[in-house]
Amino acid sequence: MSDIAGRTNVVIAPRVPRVLRRLLQHRAFVIGFSIVMLLTLAAVLTPLVSSADPTAMKVRLRFRPPSSAFWFGTDQFGRDVFIRVLYGARVSLFVGFAVCVVSGLCSAALGVIAAQFRRLDGPIMRLMDALMSFPAILLALGIAAALGPSVSSVVAALSVAYIPAGVRIVRAAGLTVREMDYVKSAQISGASSLRIITRHILPNCFSPLLVHLTFIFAYAMLAEAALSFLGVGIQPPIASWGNIIAEGRDYATEAWWIMLFPGIAISLAALSLNLLGDAFGDLLDPRLKGGE
C-alpha cells in the first residue's frame, strides 16, 4: 500500500507544478487568463457590490459623455453605459460558457460514438456534414428565430451550430487512439467498448477538445453579440453587448461612447479567449508550437 502511494507521489507530484509553471511562463496564457478572470469577476460581483440598475432611466442625464460620474457616458435614456456593459458581460460570458458546455458534451458523446462504433460513423458524420453546410451564424440565426428570442434559445442555436466541428475533432482524436497498440491489446484482452471509451478514448480527446472549446467560447460570444445586434438574440431591456451596440448605432456619430465601449468589451473578451486557446494549443499539442 505504502509502496503504491509512494510511487504515485513520485509520478504525479512533480507533474502538476510543471504544467502550472509552464502555463505561468506562457505570456499569452497569463494575459488571456487575467482578462478572462477580470471580466468574470466583474460580471459576477457587479450585482453583489453595487445597487446600480442597468435599466434605470434618467431622462435628464441623456447623452452624457464619459466623465468621472459616468465612466462610459450615458445613453439615449440616460442609462449608465458602464453599468450596462458590466451587466452585458454576464449575458455574454454565460452564453459563451453554456455553449461550450452543451456543445462540448454533445461533441464528445457523438465523436466518441462515431470513432468507436464504426457502423454509426457514416450516419453521424453525414449529419454533421449537413449541419456544417450552413454557415454557423446563419444556422444559429434560423434556429434562434424559430425558437423565439431568449437566452436559452441563443444557447441552443449556437450549440447546434458548433457541435459538428467539435464532433470532427473528437472523432479524429478517437480514431488515432483506437489504432494505438495499447488500445488494440486492451480490446483483444476483452475490455468492453465502454471501458475503452472511458479509459482510453475520452482522456485522449480531452486536450484537443479543450483547445477547440476555448475558441468556441470566443466565437459564441461574438455570435451572440451578432444575433442580438440583428434583433434575434437577447432582447432589450436585458443588456447584452450586442443589443447595446444595436441601440447605440443610431447615435454613433454624436454619442459614440454608447456603442464604442461594449464593442471594446467584446473584442477584449474574444481576444483574451483566443490567446488562451493559442496557449492551450501550444502547451497541450507541441506540434502546433510556433517554430522549434
Next chain:
Amino acid sequence: MIRIIVVKLLQAVPVILIISILAFLLLSLLPGDPAVIIAGDQASPAAIARVRQQLGLDRPYLEQVAIWLSNLAHGNFGSSLILNQSVLSAVGERLPVTLSLAALSLSFTIPVGIFLGSLAAYYRRTWIDSAVMAIALLGVSVPAFWIAILGIVLFSVKLGWVPSSGFVPPSQGIGLWFSSIVLPALILSLFKIGFLARMTRAAMLEVLNQDYVRTARAKGMSEWQTVGKHALRNALILIITAAGILVSASIGGSVIIEQVFALPGIGRMVVQAILARDYPLVQGTMLILGFSFVLINLLADVLYAWADPRVRHE
C-alpha cells in the same frame, strides 16, 4: 482522380438529403402551430386556414416530407410569403450583390492573408512575427458589425470617402460599384485575413522544417526560390482545406455586413425574412446556401486531391 470525384459525389448525396430534411424540420421547431405563427396573431381563422393549406400543413407529416423532397427534386424551393416571388428568383435577384461582396472580399483576403502568414512564419519569433500575429488575432476577435459602424462613422460620415449604405450595380459604372462595396468588403475580410494568416503561418512552419527545404537551401537555391517556390507551394496545399471555412465565413459574415450597410443581398433578405416570419423564404434560402456550400466543399476536396498526390493515392 475520377474515383475520388465519384466517391465524393456519392458522399454528397446523403448530405444533400439530410440538408433538405433539416431545412424542413426548421418549421417544426416553431413553438405552437406554424400556420398561426406565420399568419400572425391577429389573423382570421380563414387566413390561418389559407396559410395552412398553402404550406401543406394540413396533410399527414410523412406526406409533407415527401412533397417537400419531390418539390426540391423538381427545382421548386418554395415561395416567399411576403415578396410574392419564388425563393429561387428572390435569391437569383440578390445573388450579384452577395457574390460581388464575397468576391471582392476574397480578393483582399487571399493575397493579404497568405502574405502575412508567410511573413510571420519566415520571421518567426521576431517582432515581425509578433506584430503580424497581433493583427491576425485582432482580426478574429473584433466583431465585424461593430467595426462596420465605426467604419461608416469614419469613412462615410466624417471623411465622406464612400457612401454609407446601398449598392450600385457594376452596370452603372465600375467606380460607383467599387465605392459602394469596398468598405463592406474590407470589413468582411478582417476575420478571414486573421484566420488565413494564422493558418498559413502554421502550414508554413510545418513546411519550412521539412527536409526538402533544407536540401533546396543546401544546394544553393536563392532564398526567394526556396521559400516562394518550394515552401509556399507545399503550404498552399494545406491552405486549400481552409477554402470551405473562408467561403462559409464570407456567406455568414455577409448576413451581418449586408444588414449594417443596407446592401440588398441574400444575407439581408434572410434577416428580413426571419424578422417578418417568412419561414418558407428562410427555409428555401438556407437550402440553396447549404447546397452551394456542399458543391464548394466538393470542389475543394477534388482540388486538394489534385494538388496533393499523397491524398490521391491514399
